[in-house]
Amino acid sequence: MRMKIMATSLLQTLGLGLLGPAACLATLLLGASSTSAGAAGGADAALAPPLTIIVPFTPGGDSDLSARALAPFAQKYLHASSVQVLNKPGAAGQGGVPSTKAFLEATPDGNTVLMGRGGNIAVAPALMVHAPYTPEDFTILAVLQIDPLVCAVRADSPYQKPRDVVDDIRARPGAVRYSTAGIGSVQNLSVLYFVKISGLKPDGVKAVHLASSGDATRALLDGEVELSCGSVLLMVPHIKSGRLRGLFGTSPTGRLAQLPAMPSAQEVGLRDMSKMVGWSVLVAPPKMPAPALARWRTALQKIADDPQWVNGIEQSGGLVAIKSLPRPAEFVNDQFNLYEELGINLGLRK
Template sequence: MGHGLITLLVLAGGLLAAGAARAVQPPTHAPPASPAAVRLFVPFMAGGEADDSARNFVQSATRVGGPGFEIVHLTAELGAAAGRAVRQAAPDGMSLLLARVGSVAILPALSPRTAAPLSDFTVLAVLDQAPLICAVRSSTPIGSMRELLAAIAAAPGQLRYSTSGAGSLQNLAVRYLLALSGLPGDAAKPVHFGQDSLATQALLNGDVDFSCNTARSIVPAVQSGALRGLMTTAQGRLRSLPQLRNAAELGLRDMQQLQGWSALLGPAGMPAGAVQRWRVLLDKVAADPEWQAGTEALNASARIQAVKDPTPYLRQQGQFYERLVTTLEARP
């Protein structure tokens, strides 16, 4: 881990007790950080993609001469608590947010009163980006995206798909896929499982018929032959699945807007010196072969150097999901 310090503080948003699904409201404030440690707030629970991205970044940042870190998971209010903690912190660069598409682009579109707007933050970098993959079990006769859409059209409301939640990237992706294909939003039924990995496992178990899930969750099952990939939202072909066609190749180019990503944000009003120090460190992280390898292991693409001006990109993503949520009438 180098000379950095990572203390994992897990403040989970939903616990199961005594076999009953009894929701427990998590704390919305984290304990004080250790002296001189940067607190990196993560809006989702440990073990998921956000956590993996945070750990990959922290390990590299400490390896290339960065400060010590504390990773703090604040999952209350669908992750809005993590954003609020950073928004209210001193703008000295010692409190940062590991932002995800769900927390700073989708959630503000679904629940503007809950999520902090992008203008409340200083955008430092887009760290990584990962596409979705739509897949079915290999044992099914469906062999292409065209065949899947035909099966949905032939039996409206009968096919089921798995997601990590009603307001998740996966759910919006399938609903948008249906809309682009001229099918109603209820042509297929969502089943929500709370986590990406559980959504993929449900597909493997035969509990659902298909899923458009994150590459990290889907790729190993496609490589093993258990699942059949039908389409990816990647901009090109995936190195891990070079035979898999992307959305643009299938006439669904706008689906390529739907990507998972991680970004590094600080409070609004960070002084130029603090921003510059972080960007110098981020350049070192971007050049770190171990960070690059770690990002690839997550079936993601390194984006620190590729997205030179990250603020317009995040703003565009926010506008896209605002339009998408409105078009799909997905706002609660």
């Protein structure tokens, strides 16, 4: 059995630092973690067994709220007699890793699934030398949504475009500061990746590690740092109010609908930055029987066409990914490989 080596200083932030804007999906919730059988598709429908969606984090985070937003739709299209969202966060500071590992022992009958985020499914194991699991250990049902980032500076910053940031880092190594939600957070890794693909050394920028993504945004607003990359929900209001200037967004589909005047990463010559996104993924235990897998994938295709669920994703600043990523396991494995390589190159693996 592979050893678990938990790098607490790294994983403390993965639960929060890699959170995207899924919290806004709370508007879709029906007010409870379990929905009634009456919503499952009508009295005449043959009801399937109860469904449990495991969340390896505490209530209120993106994984939790994504699961609760999905629950009524999963019940409707799977004809489940009930759906329970069950939080199993494990010990504090471990980024959901222990509970995610334990989930691999669940019965692969399709009645117990796990709602993961990029942090616990890909980034955490990628940054661990002796990871307790990799994405290949799971049955990947679907990537539900992708949450792009916005890299921004203060409105009064001399940086007008990404090239200005690169030139300043090159001219003043170590002087340019950026805020993060902690070591290994998306704010941390996205800026380091930006520096890497721009041909600069990682020590050319100075990280200011804070407790949360909200704190990272506030540090930028208060002038404590020169640069930060954060979620659409956190950045867009301040860009629209004129307090921040968006340099680019990392949406793989181009410009963000919320900020049509801001260029995409592709437009500013940073195509690979579109890999730096948050995401929610629904997984099952390994060796899931083909009928159970087919049942879930059929239901997920129907969920992807449900305007109420789609509207919730879009209102949160996310991109619906169920149909745009027909090979979800390939996407998740690519993300794992990206962060593993980045961790090795930057000396972040513990």
